[in-house]
Amino acid sequence: MDELFSVSRPRREIAPGAVHVPDWLDPGEQRELVELCRDWARPPAPMRHTLLPGGGRMSVSTVCLGWHWSPYRYTRTAVDVDDAPVPPLPDRLVELGRRAVADAYDDPAAGGGYEPDTALINFYDRDARMGMHQDKDERVSAPIVSLSLGDACLFRFGNTESRGRPYTDVRLESGDLFVFGGPSRFAYHGVPVVYPDTGSSRCGLTAGRLNITLRSTGLA
Structure with a gap:
């Protein structure tokens, strides 16, 4: 939903090495990325709901570029989808x-x-969630870069020791950037809530939320 009045949201360090930069992507960049995500989601190696080792299925849909992630490893082919490069x-x-x-x-x-x-590009519909987890399948500790498109969400950024408190809740909106590295690189984080119908029509996504996370695997 387009806002009639803009509200200033300052850049903020949530924890050492974890920084939220609101409105980092302009509307044109957001539209560009939404269109690219639509292309990337198509076969081969298409977007899918990841199956977990315990038999569950993630509520978000995911497509990967560069390396394919499946619990809990990276491969050059989509081993749990169609085995395509x-x-x-x-x-x-x-x-x-x-x-x-x-x-x-x-x-x-x-x-x-x-x-x-x-x-890793995740699509959240209005009912999708992401439980508290660490990004620790990489072999190096370079920062994680997260870009948000579409509907807003509540992003819960926690500590490096457990899934529980202390944590900080941050509202991420379309165009926002969140980077975490350094002492916060292995902090637990998740998305407990997506706010339906809060995205701007200017970004080109009429419903749902896209999250693009960039990372360095340390793999050859």
Whole structure:
């Protein structure tokens, strides 16, 4: 839903190494990424609901670029979908990742040294959730870059020791950037709520939320 009045949302460090930058993507960049995500979601190696080892199914739908993630490893083919080769990570996303790290940390050198090699793109419908978890299947501790498109959500950013408190709840809206690295790289985090019909029509996504996360696997 388009807002009649804009509300200032300042850049904020949520925890050491964890930074929220509201409205980082302009409307044109958001539309571009939404259209690209539609293309990336198609076969081969299409978007799917990931099956968990215990027999459950994730409520979000996921498609991968660069490396394919399935619990709890990375592969070059979509081993749990159609075994097709995973499309390469586009240069456009690498460039966005470097810019994101530089802007979040106000450190051009950190951005220039960021080498993402995979993207996990999650689609949340109004009922989808993401439980508290750590991103720890990578072999290096480079920052995670998260880009939000479409409906707003409540993003819960926790501590590195457990899924419980203390944690901080952050509302992420379309165009927002969230980067976490350094001492917060292995913090638990999740999405307990998506707010339906809160996205702007300007981004090109009429319903649901897309989340693009960029990361470095450390794999050859």
